[in-house]
Amino acid sequence: MSDKLKHVSQSRLINETSFKERLIETVTKWEFILIVLFAGVVIFFSNASPYFLNYFNLMNTTFNFMEKAIMALPMIFVIMCGDIDISVASILALSSFAMGHASAAGAGTPEIILIGLCVGMVCGIFNGLLITGLKIPAIAVTLGSQSLFRGISQAILGDQAYTQYPESFAYFGQGYVGDTLIPFELVLFLILAAVMGFILHKTSYGRKLYAVGNSATAARFSGVPVARIRFTNMVLNGLFAGIAAVLLTSRIGSTRPNIANGWDMEAITLVVLGGVSISGGKGNIFGVIIAIFLLGYLKFGMGLLNISARSMIIITGFLLIAAVLIPEMLGRFKAKRKLMKQQA
Amino acid sequence: MKKTILELKDIAKYFPGIKALDNVDFTIRTGEVHALIGENGAGKSTLVKIMTGVYQPTKGKILMEGSEVHFGTAHDAQAAGVAAIHQEASMFTELTVTENIFMGHHLRKKGGTLDWKAMRQHTQELLDRLELDINPDTLIKNLGTAQRHMVEIAKALSVDAQLVIMDEPTSALSLHEVEELYKIIRQLKDEGKAIVFISHKFDEIFEICDYFTVFRDGQYIGEGEVATSSVDEIVKMMVGRSLGHMFPKKEAAIGEAVLDVKGLSLPGFFKNVSFTLHKGEILGFFGLVGAGRSEVMRTIFGIDKKSEGTIVLNGHEIHISSPRLAMQRGIAYVPEDRQEQGAILEMSLSHNITLPQIDKISPFGVLNKKTEKTITEEFGNKMEIKAANWKVNANTLSGGNQQKVVLAKWLATDPDILILDEPTKGIDVATKAAVHEFVSEMAAAGLAVILVSSELPEVLGMADRIVVMHEGHVSKVLNRDEANSDNVILAATGHEEGM
Amino acid sequence: MKKSIEKILQNRELNLVGLIIILLILVTIRSPRFLELRNVERIVNDTAILIMVAAGQFLVILTGGIDLSVGSTIAFSGMAASMLNEAYPAMPVYLILLIGVLVGTALGAFNGSCVAFGKIPPIITTLGTMSIFRGFTFVLSKGQWVTAHEMTSAYTMIPRGRLFGIPNLTTWAIFIFIIMYYFVKYTRHGREIYAIGGNKTAAHFVGVSEKKVNFMVFTISGALCGLAGVMWTARYAAAVNETATGFELQTVAACVLGGVSIAGGSGTITGVLLGALFLGIINNALPVVNLSPFYQMAIQGFIVLAAIVANVLMEQRNEKKLLNRRRQ
Numbered sequence A: 001m002s003d004k005l006k007h008v009s010q011s012r013l014i015n016e017t018s019f020k021e022r023l024i025e026t027v028t029k030w031e032f033i034l035i036v037l038f039a040g041v042v043i044f045f046s047n048a049s050p051y052f053l054n055y056f057n058l059m060n061t062t063f064n065f066m067e068k069a070i071m072a073l074p075m076i077f078v079i080m081c082g083d084i085d086i087s088v089a090s091i092l093a094l095s096s097f098a099m100g101h102a103s104a105a106g107a108g109t110p111e112i113i114l115i116g117l118c119v120g121m122v123c124g125i126f127n128g129l130l131i132t133g134l135k136i137p138a139i140a141v142t143l144g145s146q147s148l149f150r151g152i153s154q155a156i157l158g159d160q161a162y163t164q165y166p167e168s169f170a171y172f173g174q175g176y177v178g179d180t181l182i183p184f185e186l187v188l189f190l191i192l193a194a195v196m197g198f199i200l201h202k203t204s205y206g207r208k209l210y211a212v213g214n215s216a217t218a219a220r221f222s223g224v225p226v227a228r229i230r231f232t233n234m235v236l237n238g239l240f241a242g243i244a245a246v247l248l249t250s251r252i253g254s255t256r257p258n259i260a261n262g263w264d265m266e267a268i269t270l271v272v273l274g275g276v277s278i279s280g281g282k283g284n285i286f287g288v289i290i291a292i293f294l295l296g297y298l299k300f301g302m303g304l305l306n307i308s309a310r311s312m313i314i315i316t317g318f319l320l321i322a323a324v325l326i327p328e329m330l331g332r333f334k335a336k337r338k339l340m341k342q343q344a
Numbered sequence B: 001m002k003k004t005i006l007e008l009k010d011i012a013k014y015f016p017g018i019k020a021l022d023n024v025d026f027t028i029r030t031g032e033v034h035a036l037i038g039e040n041g042a043g044k045s046t047l048v049k050i051m052t053g054v055y056q057p058t059k060g061k062i063l064m065e066g067s068e069v070h071f072g073t074a075h076d077a078q079a080a081g082v083a084a085i086h087q088e089a090s091m092f093t094e095l096t097v098t099e100n101i102f103m104g105h106h107l108r109k110k111g112g113t114l115d116w117k118a119m120r121q122h123t124q125e126l127l128d129r130l131e132l133d134i135n136p137d138t139l140i141k142n143l144g145t146a147q148r149h150m151v152e153i154a155k156a157l158s159v160d161a162q163l164v165i166m167d168e169p170t171s172a173l174s175l176h177e178v179e180e181l182y183k184i185i186r187q188l189k190d191e192g193k194a195i196v197f198i199s200h201k202f203d204e205i206f207e208i209c210d211y212f213t214v215f216r217d218g219q220y221i222g223e224g225e226v227a228t229s230s231v232d233e234i235v236k237m238m239v240g241r242s243l244g245h246m247f248p249k250k251e252a253a254i255g256e257a258v259l260d261v262k263g264l265s266l267p268g269f270f271k272n273v274s275f276t277l278h279k280g281e282i283l284g285f286f287g288l289v290g291a292g293r294s295e296v297m298r299t300i301f302g303i304d305k306k307s308e309g310t311i312v313l314n315g316h317e318i319h320i321s322s323p324r325l326a327m328q329r330g331i332a333y334v335p336e337d338r339q340e341q342g343a344i345l346e347m348s349l350s351h352n353i354t355l356p357q358i359d360k361i362s363p364f365g366v367l368n369k370k371t372e373k374t375i376t377e378e379f380g381n382k383m384e385i386k387a388a389n390w391k392v393n394a395n396t397l398s399g400g401n402q403q404k405v406v407l408a409k410w411l412a413t414d415p416d417i418l419i420l421d422e423p424t425k426g427i428d429v430a431t432k433a434a435v436h437e438f439v440s441e442m443a444a445a446g447l448a449v450i451l452v453s454s455e456l457p458e459v460l461g462m463a464d465r466i467v468v469m470h471e472g473h474v475s476k477v478l479n480r481d482e483a484n485s486d487n488v489i490l491a492a493t494g495h496e497e498g499m
Numbered sequence C: 001m002k003k004s005i006e007k008i009l010q011n012r013e014l015n016l017v018g019l020i021i022i023l024l025i026l027v028t029i030r031s032p033r034f035l036e037l038r039n040v041e042r043i044v045n046d047t048a049i050l051i052m053v054a055a056g057q058f059l060v061i062l063t064g065g066i067d068l069s070v071g072s073t074i075a076f077s078g079m080a081a082s083m084l085n086e087a088y089p090a091m092p093v094y095l096i097l098l099i100g101v102l103v104g105t106a107l108g109a110f111n112g113s114c115v116a117f118g119k120i121p122p123i124i125t126t127l128g129t130m131s132i133f134r135g136f137t138f139v140l141s142k143g144q145w146v147t148a149h150e151m152t153s154a155y156t157m158i159p160r161g162r163l164f165g166i167p168n169l170t171t172w173a174i175f176i177f178i179i180m181y182y183f184v185k186y187t188r189h190g191r192e193i194y195a196i197g198g199n200k201t202a203a204h205f206v207g208v209s210e211k212k213v214n215f216m217v218f219t220i221s222g223a224l225c226g227l228a229g230v231m232w233t234a235r236y237a238a239a240v241n242e243t244a245t246g247f248e249l250q251t252v253a254a255c256v257l258g259g260v261s262i263a264g265g266s267g268t269i270t271g272v273l274l275g276a277l278f279l280g281i282i283n284n285a286l287p288v289v290n291l292s293p294f295y296q297m298a299i300q301g302f303i304v305l306a307a308i309v310a311n312v313l314m315e316q317r318n319e320k321k322l323l324n325r326r327r328q
C-alpha cells in the first residue's frame, strides 16, 4: 500500500526497507521472542531428559493445560476490549458443580454437557449485564462474582464432592481422537483456536474489537455497537469456561468447590504473555498460542527434571517478565542504532 | 528594544519513516509576536515540542539568550522561562481548574507543603484577567470545550515565562474569547515577552503578529515582516503556488426536504430547535462555542437522547438511539473532537478510514483487504493526507492531517445526509479550499449537508441558508443572499431575535 | 453542617458511609452484641493490615496500574523478619521491623524498576513477581514455618501492645492513613500521581516524569507490604509460606469499593479507608451471625457485588443531578 500516498514529499521519507532493517524488525517482535524461548525450552529439555522428546509424552502432557488454554481464547477478546474477567475459574467451578448435581440426579452425558455449557453462559450473561447495563468496570464486577459463583457451589456442596459421572462422560477429558494418540482436548482446542483466530483477524467483528479496545468513544461515534460487543465477549468467556468445566470435570472425574482455584490468573497470564495489551487494542492470537505451549511444555520439562514446585513458580515468573523485557530492550537498542545511523 | 531570546540552529527531528524537521533555523525576539506558518504536517507542532522540552531534537542546537541549553524534560524548559499552549488539549479532566493550572509547578509553603490557598487565589486572578466566569474548584470534566481552552491559556500564563508559545490556540474559541486572547497577547508583548503564534487563519496572523516564518515539508522556507507582506506572498511560500478560490461554492438545485426537525429539546443544552434540510443544500449552523450546535447534531446522530421533539427523515418520523442506527438511515457525522471522537489514534490510517463501513464492505463479516485498500487510497488521497504510508497509526500524524483522516472516513461512507461539525478545524488553507470544493461538489450531486462552523467566512461562503443559534435556541435563519457578517454575529450574540 | 460533611467526604464516600451503616444495622439486628466497643475495636484492628496495604495499592491504582504482588511481598518480608527474630532473639524488635520494611521496599523497588525502566506493564510485572516472591519465600524458609514458640514475645507484641488504650496495630494504620492523606493531598509528588493516572501526555507536557512516579508508587507499596508482613506474622504468631495468599484481590476490592477509578487518575484515601472497613465488617460479621462457614464466600461475594452496584447507581444518580444543576 505504501507506494500510493500522493501528497507527501518523497524527499522527506526515510527509507528503511533494507533486508537488514527488516530482519531486525522481525527479530525484535514479541512473537519471535516467544518462539525463540519455546525453541530454547525444547532444546534444553530434550538434552536434559530422554523422556521429553517422546511423541506419547508430548501429546499426553497437553491434558494438563488444554482447559486453561481454552479459557484463554475468549479472554483475548475480553482483554482486547480493555476489560478483564477474574471470575472464569469460579464460573468453571459453578458449572462443574451443576454438572455434578445433574449427574447425581441421573442425567445422561448429553444433558450434563448441555447444563455445563448453559451455566457457563448464564454466568457470562450475568457479568455482561452488570458491566454493560450498569456501566460498572469489569474488574469490579468480576471481583464480586468471583466469590459469588464459587461461593454458591461451596454453599451447597460444603466439604462434599460429586464423583459419580456416566462412563461415556469420561471421553471428553480423557479420550483420544480415533485410534491416534492425539487427545480430544488438544484437537478441540486447535479447532476453537482456529475459529477464534479467524474471528479476531479476518472478520469485521475482530476489527471492531481492536477499535473498541483503542477508543471506545471513537468506536461508538463510528457506529460500532460497543456495549453489545463487550457483552458478547463476556458471554463467550462464560461459555468457554463451561467448555473447560466439561473437560476438566470429565478428566478428573470429580467436582469439589475448590476446583480450578486460581485459574483465572493463569488464563490471564497466558493472554498477556502472548502479547495482548492489558489496556486493550493490541495483540494477536498467535502470540497467545505460542505462550500456551511455551508455558505448558516448560512445566512438563521441569516436572521431568523433578524441579520443585517453588522453583517452577519462580522460573515462570521470571519468564513472564523476560518475555516482555527482552523485546523492549531490543527495541530500544534498535531505536538508538537507527538514530546513530541517521545522524551520521 | 528587541533582543534575541531563543535561537534554534540547524534543528532536525526524525520519526520512524519520516523527517518531521530538517535543517531548521528559527530565531525569536522579545517584544514581538512571531507567527509560525506552514501546511499541515509542515513540522510546526514538532518544533514547539522541541522548544518546550517535550521532544529532544535528533540534531541541532538550542540557544537561550546566547548560551546553549538542553531541555531534557518539559520541566527544564519551563524553568528556563518557556511556556506553551499545545495544539491538542492536554488537561487532567478529573482534577480541578486550579490543579490543572499548577500541575508541574505547584506553589509550596516553606516546608514543602502545597499551598492550595495561594494557588486558588492565583487561579482566581488569572481567570479574572481572562474575564472568565469559572470557579477555580470546578473539575475540568464539567467544562465545555472553549472553557477548557481558556484554562489552557491561563495555565500558560501562570508560568512566569519569557517566551509563550501558542499552537493553534484559537481553533476552539469563539469571537469574544479570541478578542480576550488578543488583549493578553498585546499585554505580554508590552511587557517585553516573546510570543510564538501558530494559526492557519490569516486574518488572525495579520491582526496580531509582527513577524513570520514559513516552513514547508519540515524545512525552513523564509521569513519576513507581516506588515510589508501580503497573504498571497505568504501562501506562495507555504504551498509553493498561488491559491484559487477559498469558497468554490457550486450552484446546486435545492431538492425536496430530507430532514425535518421540529421542536427538538435537550434540557440544559438546547430547546425547541426546528429546521429543515433539503437535498443538494448546504445548511450552515453558526453560533458561539457552547451555543448548543454540536449537541443538536449529536442528538440527530443518536449519541445524546432528546427529551422532546420529532425528527422526520424523508417523510417518516424516526427514532434514533445509536450512531449505528443513524448510519443505517444514511446519516454521517464528522464530530467536533478529532482526538476523542473522530479518529482511533492507535489504529492505522487504513483501518480508521474503513471503520464506519467495515460491516458493509465485509461480505459475510469477512474482511476484504482489496476493497479496504481501494477505499483508503481513494479518500485518503482526495483529502491530501500526508503520512509515511497508510499503515502508520493516526497518532503519528499532525493535527490537521488527523482531521483529514476523520473527514475521509466519513466521506467514504457515501451518506445521504452529511453533518460536518467544525470540519476544517486546524486544516491549512490549501486543503481547506480542497475540502470546500469537494463538499460543494457532493452537494451539487444531491447530498444534503449540515455545516456547523465557528468560522464566519466559511459559513457565509459555503452555506445556502444559515441557522444561527444562541444559548441553546435558534435565534435566526438567514438565506444566503440576505446574510452578512453583521446580522449573523448580531443573531449569534443574542442581540437580534426572531425568524 | 451537612455541607461541611459533604465537603470532607465526596459523594461517593458518603454513599459508602451509608452502605456501612446499613450493613451494621443488619448485622446488629441479628447479633446485638456486634456493636459493642470491644468488638468494634477488634474489627478495626483486624482491618488495620488491609488498610495499610490498600493504601499502597491505592497509589498504584491511581497511576492506572495494579500491584498483584502485595500478598507475596507480605509473605516474603514477614518470613524474613520472623526468621531474623528466631535466629537472633536478642535483636531489638524495632530494628527487625525496620529490616522487614526495607525488605518490602526492596521488593517494591524491583517491581518499580521493571515498570519504570523496563517498561513492562504493571499487571505483567506483578503477575510475575507474585510468583517469584512467593517462590523466594519457600526458598528462604526451605519450606519450614516459624511458629509462635520460635518467636520472641517482644516480636509478637509489636502489633499487640497498646498506646493510650489503642492497640498498636490500629495506631499504625491510623498513622499510615494520616501520612498518606497528607502525601497525596499536600505534596508535589502526591499530586503527580494523579497527573500520570489522569493523562500521561498532559503530564509529559508539564514535565511530570512517568518513570519517577511509577518507581515511587511501587516502592511505597512494597514498603507498606513490608510493614504489613511484620505485623501479620507477629499478630498471628506464625510465619508460613502461604501468608496473605489472595490478599491482593482484597486490597483491590477495598480500592474499587472506595471509588478509586481502576483506569487511574481519581480516588481518595478516605474512600479506600471506608472500602477496607466495609470489607472488614463483612469478614467479621459473617461468623458472628451464625451462618454455616460454607455460606460465607457466596454471601461475601454477593454483598461486595451489591455494594459495588449500589455505589455505582448512586454515583450515576448524583452525576445526573449535577448535570441538571449545571443546566439550570
Ligand SMILES: Nc1ncnc2c1ncn2[C@@H]1O[C@H](COP(=O)(O)OP(=O)(O)OP(=O)(O)O)[C@@H](O)[C@H]1O
Residues within 6 Å of the ligand: B015, B016, B018, B019, B020, B038, B039, B040, B041, B042, B043, B044, B045, B046, B047, B087, B386, B387, B388, B395, B396, B397, B398, B399, B400, B401, B426, B428
Ligand atoms: N510522534 C510521531 N511519530 C511519527 N511521526 C510524527 C510524530 N509526530 C509528528 N510526526 C510527523 O511529523 C510531521 C510534522 O508534524 P507536526 O505535528 O509538527 O505538523 P504541524 O506543522 O504541526 O501540522 P498541523 O498544522 O497539521 O498541526 C508530520 O508528517 C507527522 O506525520
Ligand SMILES: [Mg+2]
Residues within 6 Å of the ligand: B044, B045, B046, B087, B167, B398, B399, B400
Ligand atoms: Mg500542529
